[in-house]
Amino acid sequence: MNDSEHIIVVTDLVKKFGHxxxxxxxxxSVRKGEIFGFxxxxxxxxxxxxxxxxxxxxxxxxxxxxxxxxxxGYPDKVKQNIGYMSQRFxxxxxxxxxxxxxxxxxxxxxxxxxxxxxxxxYLEKLKMQEFEHMLLRQIPLGWKxxxxxxxANMHDPGVxxxxxxxxxxxPITRRQFWELIYESAEAGTTVFVxxxxxxxxxxxxxxxxxxxxxxxxxxxPEELKKQYGxxxxxxxxxxxxx
Amino acid sequence: MWAFIKKEFYHIFRxxxxxxxxxxMPVVQVLLFGFAITTDLKDAKIAxxxxxxxxxxxxxxxKIISSNYFxxxxxxxxxxxxxPALQKGDIKQVIVFEPDFARKLEKEGNASVQFxxxxxxxxxxxxxxxxxxxxxxxxxxxxxxxxxxLPATIHVESKMLFNPGLRSVFMFVPGVIxxxxxxxxxxxxxxxxxxxxxxxxxxxxxxSPAKPVQIIIGKVTPYxxxxxxxxxxILLLANFVFGMPxxxxxxxxxxxxxxxxxxxxxxxxxxxxxxxxxxxxMLLSMFALLLPTILLSGFIFPVENMPVILQWLSHxxxxxxxxxxIKNIMLKGVGITYFWKETLIILFTTLFFIVMSIKKFKLxxx
Numbered sequence: 161m162n163d164s165e166h167i168i169v170v171t172d173l174v175k176k177f178g179h180x181x182x183x184x185x186x187x188x189s190v191r192k193g194e195i196f197g198f199x200x201x202x203x204x205x206x207x208x209x210x211x212x213x214x215x216x217x218x219x220x221x222x223x224x225x226x227x228x229x230x231x232x233g234y235p236d237k238v239k240q241n242i243g244y245m246s247q248r249f250x251x252x253x254x255x256x257x258x259x260x261x262x263x264x265x266x267x268x269x270x271x272x273x274x275x276x277x278x279x280x281x282y283l284e285k286l287k288m289q290e291f292e293h294m295l296l297r298q299i300p301l302g303w304k305x306x307x308x309x310x311x312a313n314m315h316d317p318g319v320x321x322x323x324x325x326x327x328x329x330x331p332i333t334r335r336q337f338w339e340l341i342y343e344s345a346e347a348g349t350t351v352f353v354x355x356x357x358x359x360x361x362x363x364x365x366x367x368x369x370x371x372x373x374x375x376x377x378x379x380x381p382e383e384l385k386k387q388y389g390x391x392x393x394x395x396x397x398x399x400x401x402x
Numbered sequence: 403m404w405a406f407i408k409k410e411f412y413h414i415f416r417x418x419x420x421x422x423x424x425x426x427m428p429v430v431q432v433l434l435f436g437f438a439i440t441t442d443l444k445d446a447k448i449a450x451x452x453x454x455x456x457x458x459x460x461x462x463x464x465k466i467i468s469s470n471y472f473x474x475x476x477x478x479x480x481x482x483x484x485x486p487a488l489q490k491g492d493i494k495q496v497i498v499f500e501p502d503f504a505r506k507l508e509k510e511g512n513a514s515v516q517f518x519x520x521x522x523x524x525x526x527x528x529x530x531x532x533x534x535x536x537x538x539x540x541x542x543x544x545x546x547x548x549x550x551x552l553p554a555t556i557h558v559e560s561k562m563l564f565n566p567g568l569r570s571v572f573m574f575v576p577g578v579i580x581x582x583x584x585x586x587x588x589x590x591x592x593x594x595x596x597x598x599x600x601x602x603x604x605x606x607x608x609x610s611p612a613k614p615v616q617i618i619i620g621k622v623t624p625y626x627x628x629x630x631x632x633x634x635x636i637l638l639l640a641n642f643v644f645g646m647p648x649x650x651x652x653x654x655x656x657x658x659x660x661x662x663x664x665x666x667x668x669x670x671x672x673x674x675x676x677x678x679x680x681x682x683x684m685l686l687s688m689f690a691l692l693l694p695t696i697l698l699s700g701f702i703f704p705v706e707n708m709p710v711i712l713q714w715l716s717h718x719x720x721x722x723x724x725x726x727x728i729k730n731i732m733l734k735g736v737g738i739t740y741f742w743k744e745t746l747i748i749l750f751t752t753l754f755f756i757v758m759s760i761k762k763f764k765l766x767x768x
Binding site: 253 | 404412605607608611
C-alpha cells in the first residue's frame, strides 16, 4: 500500500499509564475519504487512542502519522488539520449559532470572510437559517449535533474524529446525521468515528474492534461477519468483547 | 485570542447569576459592612439608678447622655429592678450611683459608681464600659484640677491618627476590597474553567490549534477587567458614601490592586486544575479563600491577638499583606518605600501560583 493514500498510519503504538497498558502495539491505517469505525467496550482503550491521534497526548512508544504529520513531533500541525467532535461537545449553550461558528472559525484561523461564507453554507445545507441568531440552548439536541459536526468540518480538515457523536439522539436524527457523514466522506474528508451502536458500525466502510488495549479484529463489516460466521455486527462485537 | 475574550464576555453577560455576583455583590457588601455591621457605638440604651440625686450625679448623668454614645431610657428606683431591666434586652448598661454621692466625694475624696453591663455581647459591653469610664474619669479630672487638690496629676491626651473619628468603615473597606477582588477573580475563573471541562468544550479547545496559554489568557482577561471595574466602584462608594479618604497615590493603589487581582486569578486557575466539578471549585474557593481571608487576614480580628500558630498561618495569607498595603495607601498616604516587602511577598506568591498551575495543567493533559 502506498502511504500517500493513507491519512492515518499507526505503527506499533503503545501507551502506558504506570503499569497499565492502555494501548498495546496498535497497527492500522486509514485511507483518505474512508469512514473508519473504531469500536470497543468501555475501557478498551478507544479514548486513549483518539487522544494520541488528535495530538493531545504523546505515545509511550511507536509512531502515529496523521494528515502527514507525526503526532509526537508536530502536535500543532496535526491539530490544525483535524476536526473533532465528541458526544459531550455540543458547542456553547449561551452563545448563538452564529457566534459559535464565529468563535470556532476564529480559533482555527479562518478569516472573517471565510467564516461568513462557511456559516451561510452550512446553515443553508442544514436548512437552519432561521436558527442563526438563536441561543444554542433553545435548539433540540439532534440539531445541535448536526451543527457541531458542521463546526468540526468548517476549516476543511483532512480527517474528522467523532467520539460517539450520536449519543442520546433518536434513530431518525441519527440517520440524518449519518447522511452528513457520507456527504463529507464523498467530498474527500476522512471520518474516524467511535460508536456503541452496532447498526452504525454497519454504515462504516471498515471497522476496527478493540478489547483490552489490543486490536482484535479489523476489516469491512461484511468480512468480519463472514469471519466470525454471524449475521450481524452486534454478534461480532459480542463474540469479541466477551 | 480576541475570539476567546469575546466568547468569555458572552458567557458572563448572558448568565444573570454571574452578573449578580460580579456587580451586585460589591455594592451590597460595601453597604452592608459600612452601615449594618458597624462596631461604632451610637445611642446605646442605658438605665440609671441614682440613689443620691444630687448636683454631682445629675451633672455626670448629663455628661454621659450628651456624649452621643448613650441614650437614657429608664430611671430605676431600686436595686432589684436592675436585673429585670437588663434581662429585657434593649438596655445594655445600668449605671448605679451610691447614696450620698456628692457628700462622700467632697468629704472623703472618693465616691463610687457601679456599671452593670449586659455581657452577652462582650464586645459591646467592653466598649460601653470603656466609654463610660472615660467620661467619668475626665469629669473627675476636671473636678480635681479645679480644686487643685492634687499637686501632680498626669493628664492623658490621646489623638487618633489616620482615622480620627475611629470609623469602623475605614477598617472594613480595605477588607471588603480584598475579599471581593479575591472572590470574584479566583472563584469566577475557577468556576468558568471547570464549567468548560464539565461541558466538554475544553476538550474541543484543546484539540484545536489554540495553545493552552492562549486559552487561559483568553479566559482570565475579562475577569481582570471586571475586577478592576469592581475595585473602582468600591472605591467610589467608600469615598462618596462613607467619606473614606484616599490619602496616597491612586495610580499606586490601582497598580497594587492589579497585582493582587492577577494573583487571585492564578489561584483560581490552580483551583480549577484540582477540582472536577463546578461545585467543587466553588466550595474550594469558599473554604480556601473566603473563610481564611475573613478570619486570618486581620480584616476583623487583629492578628496580634491570635495564638502564635494562627499568627504564622496568617502570614501565609496573601490577603493579609494586601490589606496592609491598602491601609497604608488609603489611610496613611505613604508610598511604596513603606510596603515594598508586602508587595514583593504578593509578587512571589503570584509567581508561585502561576508555576504551580502550569505544572498541574500539563499533568492533566497527559
